[in-house]
Amino acid sequence: ETGVTQTPRHLVMGMTNKKSLKCEQHLGHNAMYWYKQSAKKPLELMFVYNFKEQTENNSVPSRFSPECPNSSHLFLHLHTLQPEDSALYLCASSPGTLNTGELFFGEGSRLTVL
């Protein structure tokens, strides 16, 4: 496996379900990110982890709960979501601080909330 891998690629859930998105990076990076991508909106930063420590929470509702057990793995736990949370959730990694602006993205998890 190379790069940034996200599972599942597609997820449909009801508003009362609990599910999790998983991200794994094989690049030896120290920073990992969750972004939300909605149609006709800019990529929206949700969370940043550096060396497993959360360094950014962009006022994300508590129904989204991140977990970073180590520098290679990142989870996004989902519970009691709303239909407006339907979007593409992108995981990314970087070596550390974005000195060169390069984020390495996964292919995303397409979430549909019914």
Next chain:
Amino acid sequence: QKEVEQDPGPLSVPEGAIVSLNCTYSNSAFQYFMWYRQYSRKGPELLMYTYSSGNKEDGRFTAQVDKSSKYISLFIRDSQPSDSATYLCAMSSTGGGNKLTFGTGTQLKVEL
């Protein structure tokens, strides 16, 4: 006013055309400017990176930054069908740490 403005398109051009993609921004603290390319059903990938003002060329791609006008551009020469994708501008400030501010993306289609 959005921090970064980008025309969402879609933009459709014939093969071989010169394509110009643009973003304007309002935050004068931005120093680092990037263009990402996102193919359908894929994550974005970094295409070009520029620090401060000036031009940068890489093959058929040229990135320009005009900080005085708060305006950045990406030019694609001899466009190919394989260039069909969404192009996202992104920028960050010195000391901004891990935070990039993205535009909405411009959808480009290069037709045969």
